[in-house]
Structures are given as structure tokens and as C-alpha cells.
Amino acid sequence: MICTKCGKNQAEVLISGKYLCVHCARSEIVKRFRKELSLSKFLDREDKAVILATENFMDVANLIKKLLYNICKSCKLDVLIDKIDEEEDINKTLWKIMIKIRESDFKKIILPFTADFFLSYLIYSISIGYMGYLDLYSQFTELYSKKIFIPFYSTPRFELLGFSEITGELKTKDAFLNEIIKWASKQFADNEIYHTFGSSINVIRLENRKRCKICNAIIERGDCCKYCLESFSHLCSEQPQKQGLEEKA
Numbered sequence: 001m002i003c004t005k006c007g008k009n010q011a012e013v014l015i016s017g018k019y020l021c022v023h024c025a026r027s028e029i030v031k032r033f034r035k036e037l038s039l040s041k042f043l044d045r046e047d048k049a050v051i052l053a054t055e056n057f058m059d060v061a062n063l064i065k066k067l068l069y070n071i072c073k074s075c076k077l078d079v080l081i082d083k084i085d086e087e088e089d090i091n092k093t094l095w096k097i098m099i100k101i102r103e104s105d106f107k108k109i110i111l112p113f114t115a116d117f118f119l120s121y122l123i124y125s126i127s128i129g130y131m132g133y134l135d136l137y138s139q140f141t142e143l144y145s146k147k148i149f150i151p152f153y154s155t156p157r158f159e160l161l162g163f164s165e166i167t168g169e170l171k172t173k174d175a176f177l178n179e180i181i182k183w184a185s186k187q188f189a190d191n192e193i194y195h196t197f198g199s200s201i202n203v204i205r206l207e208n209r210k211r212c213k214i215c216n217a218i219i220e221r222g223d224c225c226k227y228c229l230e231s232f233s234h235l236c237s238e239q240p241q242k243q244g245l246e247e248k249a
């Protein structure tokens, strides 16, 4: 199949329903990235930002860093990548990222998560009945007076395959999440779903939920999530587990 944009090269990447060659695929993503970056007004011409990435997102993190430097060559940007060790429970991994954001000296944070990750995490969250950090499923959020930018929240990983940085398929250390990722990649081969899903996440109504006062996770009761209870119990009114039993006794 020939690229539908230039009509010359072999098409290899599916982007927004069109088969493109790697060259046109890259320019499409750069165009999208530049537009979203400028709309978000996330960075100033002279600015510092950190990309928080786990091992499995290091390739996307490196790509984001490269795109930022290339898009504004005359800007004075200082972009750092900070690697976070992944856990076997995706919510624990995301919790570590939230705590990192909370404690970071950086005012501008970039997360390298892609649309396919979020879609799978949404299904995961519904399956286990814990909404955790689902409201990261947006391009731009503010937390702890810090700005968080997620450039690829509506771009699935396979749309990035025109870049040599992107290696292999999405995988995490969470076995259940990996099952969902595999299933979703078969079910949602049509990538239009990824572009529409981010905006329809509002139907789940995440805004008026109870929140962990430390990491902002969506929780059912108490003032801390289970991970904060384990690590910061002195800051939470409830004590880990024991409390409930003692009250009954």
C-alpha cells in the first residue's frame, strides 16, 4: 500500500485512520504535538520541565524530549527524564509517580503515557472497582500547584511507530493490565476510538469523588488511599486495617 499523503512511499503507520509512510507519519505527529503544546501554553520559551517515566515508557519519554527540543530550537529549555521503578501493581506505580510529583521541585511535569495505556487502565479500573488515578486521562491537569502535561493522552503507541525511538509494544509489570492491553490492541485496531475516548471520560464523573488527601487518588472512604496509609499513616486519620476490627469489638 502506498502512503495516502505523499503518494510515493510505502505506507507503514496507521494514523487517524490513514495509512502513511514513516516520513509523513512523523510529520503528522510533530504537527499534532506542536499544536497541543502551543494550545496548552505549558512551557515558556525559557523553561524547565521533568518527564517522569517508568522503564516501559522510556522510549516515549526520549521521544517527547527530542520533540520538545526540535519544535523550539531557539527556546532555552531544560528537560530532564526521571526514571521511576515500576511495581507489579499499576496503581502502586502511579502512586509513586504522584508522590514524586508532590515532592518534586519542578513546577512543570510531563507524563509519557499514551492513549492505549489509558484506555486499558480505564478497563482495568472498572474491573477491579478502584478508580485510582483515572483522571490523569486528560491532556492537562494541575495538582499541588504544578502543571502536568500528557502530550500523547489521545495518541496510541502504534501511531508513534514512524519514530525510530519507539521500540516494541506497550507492556507493564502488572500482569492483569498486560492482559487487558493485549485484548484491547486486538479489539481497538481502529485508532479513531483513541481520539474520541479521552474527551468522553467525563461520563464517569470523576470530579466530585472522595480523594486521598496526600496523593489525590479517587477513594471510597476515609481520607487516605491504601498506599498512603502504608507509607504516611501518621498523616491519615484512619490507621491501616486494624481500626475497623477494633471499632466492632
Ligand SMILES: [Zn+2]
Residues within 6 Å of the ligand: 003, 004, 005, 006, 007, 008, 009, 020, 021, 022, 023, 024, 025
Ligand atoms: Zn508519505
Ligand SMILES: [Zn+2]
Residues within 6 Å of the ligand: 212, 213, 214, 215, 216, 217, 224, 225, 226, 227, 228, 229
Ligand atoms: Zn494516597
